[in-house]
Amino acid sequence: MTFDFRILAMMLAFVTLAFAPAAEAQNRLGNTELNVPATLLAESQQVQAGQTVTLAFLMEPKPTWHGYWENPGDAGIGMSFDWKLPAGVTAGKAQFPVPDTLLISGIMNYVYKGDYAVLVNLTLSKNVRPGPLPISVKSEWLSCTDEICVPEQDELSITLQVVEAESSAPIDKRFNDFRTAMARPLGSDATFSVSDDRFRLSVPLPANVRLDKPYFFIKEDGMVDYGAPQKFTRDGDRLILETGARGDQLDTISGILKIGDHMGFLFTAAKGEVAMTGLPLVNDGAKAEGSASLLFLALGGALLGGLLLNLMPCVFPILSLKAISLAKAGGNESEVRRDALAYTAGVVLVATALGAILLGLRASGAAVGWAFQLQDPRIIFVLLALVTAIGLNLAGLFELPNLNFGNKLTKKDGTAGSFWTGALAAFVATPCTGPFMAAALGATIVLPPVAALVIFAGLGVGLALPFLLIAFVPAIRSRLPKPGPWLDSFRKIMAIPMFLTSIGLIWLLGRQIGTDALGLSLIFLLTISLILWWFGGGQMKGLSRGALTSAAMVVAIVAGILALPGEDAMNDQKLASSSSATLPSEPFSETRLSELRASGEPVFAYFTADWCITCKANEAAAIQRTETAKAFAAAKVTVLMGDWTRPDPDISRFLEKHGRAGVPLYLYYAPGKEPVILPQILTVATLTDLVTNPV
Amino acid sequence: MRNLPSVAFTAIAAIALASPLAAAQKNGTIAQDFKLTDVNGKTVQLSQFRGKTVILEWHNPGCPFVSKHYSSGNMQATQKAARQQGAVWLTINSGAKGKQGHMTGAEAKALIAKQNIQSTNYLFDTKGVVGKAYGARTTPHMYIIDGSGILVYQGGIDDKPTANPADIKRARNHVLAALGEIKSGDKVSVAQSRPYGCSVKYAS
Numbered sequence: 001m002t003f004d005f006r007i008l009a010m011m012l013a014f015v016t017l018a019f020a021p022a023a024e025a026q027n028r029l030g031n032t033e034l035n036v037p038a039t040l041l042a043e044s045q046q047v048q049a050g051q052t053v054t055l056a057f058l059m060e061p062k063p064t065w066h067g068y069w070e071n072p073g074d075a076g077i078g079m080s081f082d083w084k085l086p087a088g089v090t091a092g093k094a095q096f097p098v099p100d101t102l103l104i105s106g107i108m109n110y111v112y113k114g115d116y117a118v119l120v121n122l123t124l125s126k127n128v129r130p131g132p133l134p135i136s137v138k139s140e141w142l143s144c145t146d147e148i149c150v151p152e153q154d155e156l157s158i159t160l161q162v163v164e165a166e167s168s169a170p171i172d173k174r175f176n177d178f179r180t181a182m183a184r185p186l187g188s189d190a191t192f193s194v195s196d197d198r199f200r201l202s203v204p205l206p207a208n209v210r211l212d213k214p215y216f217f218i219k220e221d222g223m224v225d226y227g228a229p230q231k232f233t234r235d236g237d238r239l240i241l242e243t244g245a246r247g248d249q250l251d252t253i254s255g256i257l258k259i260g261d262h263m264g265f266l267f268t269a270a271k272g273e274v275a276m277t278g279l280p281l282v283n284d285g286a287k288a289e290g291s292a293s294l295l296f297l298a299l300g301g302a303l304l305g306g307l308l309l310n311l312m313p314c315v316f317p318i319l320s321l322k323a324i325s326l327a328k329a330g331g332n333e334s335e336v337r338r339d340a341l342a343y344t345a346g347v348v349l350v351a352t353a354l355g356a357i358l359l360g361l362r363a364s365g366a367a368v369g370w371a372f373q374l375q376d377p378r379i380i381f382v383l384l385a386l387v388t389a390i391g392l393n394l395a396g397l398f399e400l401p402n403l404n405f406g407n408k409l410t411k412k413d414g415t416a417g418s419f420w421t422g423a424l425a426a427f428v429a430t431p432c433t434g435p436f437m438a439a440a441l442g443a444t445i446v447l448p449p450v451a452a453l454v455i456f457a458g459l460g461v462g463l464a465l466p467f468l469l470i471a472f473v474p475a476i477r478s479r480l481p482k483p484g485p486w487l488d489s490f491r492k493i494m495a496i497p498m499f500l501t502s503i504g505l506i507w508l509l510g511r512q513i514g515t516d517a518l519g520l521s522l523i524f525l526l527t528i529s530l531i532l533w534w535f536g537g538g539q540m541k542g543l544s545r546g547a548l549t550s551a552a553m554v555v556a557i558v559a560g561i562l563a564l565p566g567e568d569a570m571n572d573q574k575l576a577s578s579s580s581a582t583l584p585s586e587p588f589s590e591t592r593l594s595e596l597r598a599s600g601e602p603v604f605a606y607f608t609a610d611w612c613i614t615c616k617a618n619e620a621a622a623i624q625r626t627e628t629a630k631a632f633a634a635a636k637v638t639v640l641m642g643d644w645t646r647p648d649p650d651i652s653r654f655l656e657k658h659g660r661a662g663v664p665l666y667l668y669y670a671p672g673k674e675p676v677i678l679p680q681i682l683t684v685a686t687l688t689d690l691v692t693n694p695v
Numbered sequence: 696m697r698n699l700p701s702v703a704f705t706a707i708a709a710i711a712l713a714s715p716l717a718a719a720q721k722n723g724t725i726a727q728d729f730k731l732t733d734v735n736g737k738t739v740q741l742s743q744f745r746g747k748t749v750i751l752e753w754h755n756p757g758c759p760f761v762s763k764h765y766s767s768g769n770m771q772a773t774q775k776a777a778r779q780q781g782a783v784w785l786t787i788n789s790g791a792k793g794k795q796g797h798m799t800g801a802e803a804k805a806l807i808a809k810q811n812i813q814s815t816n817y818l819f820d821t822k823g824v825v826g827k828a829y830g831a832r833t834t835p836h837m838y839i840i841d842g843s844g845i846l847v848y849q850g851g852i853d854d855k856p857t858a859n860p861a862d863i864k865r866a867r868n869h870v871l872a873a874l875g876e877i878k879s880g881d882k883v884s885v886a887q888s889r890p891y892g893c894s895v896k897y898a899s
Contacts, residue, residue, distance in 0.1 A: 074832040075894035077856050105823070105897035107832050140857065148795050149893040151759050151858030221889045247887070 036061045036143040040135075040156035041117075046169040047133070047160055049088075050126040055158070056178050057094075057118040057139065064145045069099035069110040071219050073226045076109050076149070077142040079118060084136040088125035091137075095119045097181035098256055098264035099217055104146055108226035110217055111144075117178035124162065133160040176649035183256040183264035184647065185662030187614050187680075190269035194248035199224050200274035201241040203257055203267065207234065209611040211281065212260040214239070219254045222247045235278025237613055242276055262647075265611065266662075302455040306351075306462015311490055333474075339418035340464075340471030346423035348460035355456030359449050377513050378561045381521055384505040385528055385557055391498030392529060394491055398536030513564065524560035528553060582624040583632060588642035590654060593669075596638050602691065603669040604632065607642040607651060614680060615664040622682035635691035719830025719849075722886050726838070726846040729825045731787065731818040734800040734807070739785070739816050746842050748782040748877055750774075750870060752814065752852075753789060753826065753895060755796030755834035756806055759858045760892035764835060765810050767860040770852070773870055774813035780874055786814040789826030791898030796834070797821070823897040833892035839873050839883070848873045850888030 039058040047053040057079075059067050070078045083091045097116050102109040122135065136157040143152050161169075188204040201216060214232055218224045228244030239257070251271045258264040392398065470476050510518040531552045538545040586592065588605055596603050606623065608615040622628060632639065642651045644663050655665055658677060666678035668690045678686060720726050730740045741749065752770070755761055764770040774784045788803070790796035798806065803817050820826050829838060829849075839848035853866035873883045 075890075075892065077858075077891055080857075104894060105899055106827065107894040107897070109894065140859070142858075144893070147896070148757065149759065222887070 034143070034152050034154065035065045035150055036067045036141065036152060038139060038141070038154050038156060040137065040158050041172060041174070042158055042160055043172050043175045044169050045160055046163045047122075047124060048163060048166065049124050049128040049130075052121050052123045053160065054175060055120050055122060055135070056175065057120070057156070058115070058174075058178075059112065059118065059141075060115045061113065061143065065143050066102065066109075066111040066113045066145070067116065068142055068144075069112070069217065070094070070096050071110060071217070071221060072142070073101075073110040074107045076111070076144060077151070079139060079141040081120070082138040084138075085122070086128070086133055086135075088128040089133070089135070090123050090125075092121040092123065095182055097178075098183050098258050098262055101215060102146075103227065106227050109144075110226075116181065117174075119175075119178060119182065128162055130162045130164050133162050134158075135160060179649050179652050180647040181262045182647075183258075183266045184644070184652075186257070186265040186267040187612050187662050187664060188267070190267050191272035191274055192253060192269040193272060193274040194223070194245045197245050199243050199245035200276065201269060202272075202274045203239045203241070203265075203269075204237060204613045205239040205257075205265075205611060206237050206613055206616055209259065211239070212263075213258075214241075214281070215258045216241050216243075217256045217258065217264075219256075220250055223250055223253055232281040233276060233278040234281055238278070240274060240276060240278060259611075299454055299458045302458030303462040303465070306459040307465055308494070309459070309463045310466050311487065336471050340467050342418040343467050344461070344464035346419040347464040348457055350423045351456045351460030351463070352453060355453045359452055377509055377517075378564050380505055380509050381524075381560055381564055382557065384502060384509065384521075385525060385560065387498055387501045387505060388525060388529065389532060391495045391502060392532055394495035394498060396488075396492060396536075397529075398532050399539055517564065520563050521560055524556055524563065527556045528560075531556060582626060583629040583639055585639040585641035588640040588651070588654075590650065593640060596640075597669060597671075600671045602635060602637045602671055603640060603667075604637050604687070604690070605640040605642065605665075605667045605669070607644055607655060607663045607665040609644040609663050611645065612663050618664060618666075618680075618682045622684050622687055625684050627684050628687045631688040631691050637691060720828070720838070720846050722846050722849060724846060725844045726840045727828050729828065731820055731825060733816045733818050734803045736800065739818055741785075741840070742844070744783045745844055748777075748780070748842055748874065749840040750777055750782055750784045750874075751829065751838040751840070752784065752786045753831045753834050753836040754786045754817075755788065755790050755893060755896060756798065757795040758834045758893035761834050763858050763860050764852060764863070765812075767863055769860075769863045769868075770835070771811055771813050773852070773868060776871060777874055778813060778815065780878060782874065784814040784816075786812065786817045787820050787825060787831075788818070789820040789823045789831060790896040791821055791823060794896035794898070795893075796896055821898070823895070823899075826895050826897065831895050833890040834895060835892055836890040836895070837870050839870065839877070841877060847877065847883045848886050849890075850885075851890045851892075854888065856889070856891035 036059055039060070041056045041058055043054040043056070061067055068076045068078055072078055079094065081091070081094060085091060096118055097112070099110045099112060102111045102113070124133075134157065136155065138153065138155045140151065140153040143150050186203070186205075190201055190203040192199065192201045194200075211232075214230075216224075216230060223246060225244030225246045230241055230243045233240045233242075252268055254266070254268040256264040256266055506518070506522070509521060513521075531549055535545050535549040585606075588607070593603060593605065608619065610616075642648070642654070644651050644655075655662065658665060658667070664680060666680075666682060668676045668678060670676070670690075676690070678690075726741065728740065728742045730738055733739050752774075756765075761770075777784050788796065788798065790798075798819075800819075803819075806812070807817060825831075831838075833851075835852050837848065837850060837852050838846060841847050848869065850869060852870060853863070853868045855862035855866035867885075869885055869888050872885065876883050
């Protein structure tokens with residue numbers, strides 16, 4: 001559960017709506033209250049003849065209600081528009097944001113559950129006279145809950161001003177969010193095939209693009225069985241989909257590939273051959289198999305970890321004592337077994353409960369917007385601090401204070417007593433079992449909840465295993481080694497794998513944030529170690545420095561986290577790294593572009609995205625080439641790079657201004673001349689000719 | 696172990712219900728036979744009408760798209776024309792108990808009288824088994840089965856997917872058109888169209 005800031009932004013936008021009456025539409029049809037009310041907005045109140053202005057139908061479904069995408073799926077109906085426009089004004093095709101799926105009783109609906117905006121471009125011919133421009137539209141749409149549907153309609157109108165000079169009216173900022181939610185053109189065509197009732201689609205998509213629950217929304221009806229599950233595989237730079245077919249009457253189709261919240265790509269596909277090659281995507285149904293083996297691996301690790309816990313100096317003597325007393329007493333075997341089982345139950349229960357508490361903490365963290373991902377350098381730093389502290393503890397730099405309570409319960413005789421002993425072995429012994437518990441804690445941060453709980457339960461079972469063994473296999477009792485100094489050595493040896501893990505994490509962190517930031521975080525790590533050393537020193541002298549140490553630790557870790565770059569900064573890092581590329585570039589902005597133009601410098605601007613395969617091919621074949629770099633350097637060309645991997649409204653608007661709905665776009669600005677739009681497929685010669693034979 | 700068969704039946708029913716609508720019938724193949732009870736509790740079987748053209752209509756009285764065709768009289772007129780031609784018209788309600796459009800036999804009889812519904816039988820498919828076997832997705836969703844039991848049409852009632860009764864006049868009524876073609880021995884020219892309306896309110 002990650003909090004989506006775009007939704008927050010949209011909500012804020014709707015709050016401001018109430019205070020922006022000028023752009024609101026009037027004349028609602030009738031006075032019945034709509035379940036999915038629509039509002040007509042204009043991005044700018046002023047427009048010039050010969051230009052385009054974007055209008056939005058802002059749809060705000062009441063709770064439990066939804067509206068439909070242009071292809072509604074198995075049931076439902078899309079939206080219709082009946083425009084009344086002044087002469088010389090034409091309305092373009094409605095553009096819908098990336099929809100969601102809603103499967104009810106096997107019937108698939110393509111819907112919008114929250115607020116959404118449908119965008120339409122109005123184009124004015126050159127001879128539209130200045131003055132008011134009344135726009136009116138009658139629109140019909142279907143509003144549904146999971147249970148019922150109501151066809152709704154409204155007549156919306158808005159009056160814009162046609163102006164002679166460049167518009168001075170401010171741009172409605174809400175349109176930034178509206179555009180962000182739109183699907184963006186992928187820039188390359190896909191291929192589809194229909195055979196034996198199977199529909200297959202092969203989409204060109206770079207192998208490193210991250211996918212989150214991908215889904216293909218087809219625009220044309222009658223080709224795909226909407227309700228059938230969609231299976232995905234990835235084969236290099238192609239994403240391949242297989243699902244149920246319903247027909248094969250079309251030779252070209254189009255649609256949106258959704259790869260995450262509000263992230264989708266528009267493309268068309270032509271009929272061809274598509275084979276299901278590549279690796280299946282770990283997704284929904286297919287996920288079960290992949291994560292099952294991972295779960296078994298984690299469970300095995302947890303069992304082993306639990307077993308090792310018994311060798312910790314604070315646990316082993318208990319085990320040993322128990323074994324000796326059992327060996328001496330002989331006793332009632334069935335009673336011994338019952339006790340061992342009760343002990344196991346206690347251990348497992350407490351271990352699982354610990355896991356559940358940590359998961360609860362994680363969930364509340366996610367609710368306030370912490371996305372725990374191993375890719376985030378801050379999470380790696382916390383893990384690094386944790387693993388290093390565990391290593392130092394095992395090495396004997398400091399001890400964790402013992403908890404002293406619950407002894408009364410363990411003194412109880414019989415099964416209940418054994419249960420509480422087990423519970424306490426897991427809980428009271430936490431200080432020394434801490435290292436392994438902490439490793440499990442690290443796992444809970446990044447694993448799915450069920451897996452995390454299984455790990456904790458496995459740890460409990462592992463911890464209880466020797467007790468079960470000595471209870472059920474009497475022969476072991478006398479063969480158990482005696483506690484002694486070897487235990488302490490063992491503990492110190494266990495510090496080695498912990499420090500190795502630390503080194504691994506440092507390497508990972510360094511790769512992510514670069515050596516400068518790494519140095520800084522190592523200083524924080526040293527601070528943490530010194531605090532722990534000081535704390536350990538206090539323990540030797542019998543001083544309690546617990547409270548102070550805890551406070552200092554929190555400060556050091558928080559400072560360490562704050563000093564680290566977040567995910568956004570990571571993207572800047574990526575941009576910065578492009579300066580070490582063959583052809584260095586600056587991030588694109590319109591202000592920088594006009595600055596450079598004003599100072600009479602030649603500029604090459606290119607717009608790219610990680611998911612755009614044509615862009616990447618052009619970069620490899622023509623842009624990031626030594627010949628190009630040399631020619632550009634010689635001609636003192638400044639290179640600006642616009643990264644559209646994430647939706648950026650400024651870049652979107654810039655692309656639109658140049659008649660492009662998506663990337664790639666290559667522009668060359670010779671000093672004092674109109675920009676030249678370069679072809680979509682570049683060669684080194686295309687680029688070098690720009691500067692050697694000026695156009 | 697007396698209740699074992701019923702357990703097995705429930706399990707099979709559950710599997711049938713849980714499966715997606717992919718099991719739809721195909722044009723040009725024999726339409727799957729079924730038995731359902733009508734408003735009077737009488738069992739009606741599809742195969743008993745072999746030799747006659749059969750029209751299946753999925754119905755939900757609470758759906759505005761169904762209302763469009765009933766309050767305008769369009770659906771009744773189509774039913775009447777079909778029956779005059781000797782065809783059998785089965786109106787099927789797959790609405791589950793507690794969902795929109797579900798009716799008891801008495802309620803359905805009252806509705807038939809009030810709206811002057813002209814179908815041969817009004818059938819209940821409360822468990823949705825027949826609806827899912829036919830891949831019925833919307834109300835209305837129409838199917839035409841010819842005298843030899845072969846499915847010759849499936850889709851919408853017409854080609855104007857709106858809730859506005861004014862659109863009926865301008866629309867092509869796919870069912871009437873297909874019935875005309877069947878009567879004159881022609882192939883059904885539009886054998887498949889997009890059904891439109893509310894989703895069928897299945898139990899699960």
